[in-house]
Every structure is written in C-alpha cells, then in structure tokens.
Amino acid sequence: MSKKAIVCACPDCDQVIDAGGMTFLTQEDADNHATLNCSCMKAKIKASDIKALEVTEELLAKALGGEDGTENVELREMLLEAAKIILRYKIDSCVVQKGTVKVQLKKGTKSKIDIERIDTTKQTFAVRH
Ligand SMILES: [Zn+2]
Helix, strand or coil: CCCCCCCCECCCCCCECCCCCCCCCCHHHHHHHHHHHCCCHHHHHHHHHHHHHHHHHHHHHHHCCCCCCHHHHHHHHHHHHHHHHHHHHCCCEEEEEECCEEEEEEECCCCCEEEEEEECCCCCCCCCC
16 A cells, blocks of 8 residues: 655645644645645635634533533534534524434624524423323
C-alpha cells in the first residue's frame, strides 16, 4: 500500500498553508487546518461553519447530559448532522425527537446555531372502576 503524502493546501484556492508544526494523520485534517487558516473568501465562509460546528458540538454535549454527552450519543450524532445541514442549506430550524427528548436547532446570527431542549413526558390520567 503506497502512502500519499499529506499536503496542507487550501482545497478552494490551492494556496499552500503553513502547518504550524502540526502533523496531520489524514488529508481531511490537513484540509481543515488549511481552510481555517486560509485568507480566501470561500475558506473564510467554511471556517466560520467549522467553528460553528465545534461550538454546537460542545453545546450539544451540555444539552444532552454528561460532560461528553454520553447520555445520548445517537441523538447527539443526529443533531450534529442536522447542524451541518442547517449550515449547508441555510435552513432556519430543525427539530429532532428521540423518545421523550426533543431538541430544536435554530440558525442564529453569524452561522451560530441555537439549541433548545424540550423534554416531553406524556402523562395519562384515567379513573379506574
Ligand atoms: Zn483558500
């Protein structure tokens, strides 16, 4: 298996970006670093989305319980995908429900995503004879 050298260059404008002493394990990591540090317009837009997703990931971990959000791993993954879709297609909001936990993601200002968790617990009352 031949290993292709990982190049740290902006995927949008091909400008070579200084790795800053970092070693990248995958081309995707190198691409992300280049995108975050390139000065071209496309990279700047993408960089703000990458940062927004990082913040969203942290907020989701908090919103879904546990420091790392381990309480609801599947739901967190779904919501992170939803956040990507919101950023990519400029959707206003998206609601994901799993069991009694319902989370709404809303596009905020400057590609920020607002998160609202609503827990629904159904209660049924009946008179038994
Ligand atoms: Zn660029």
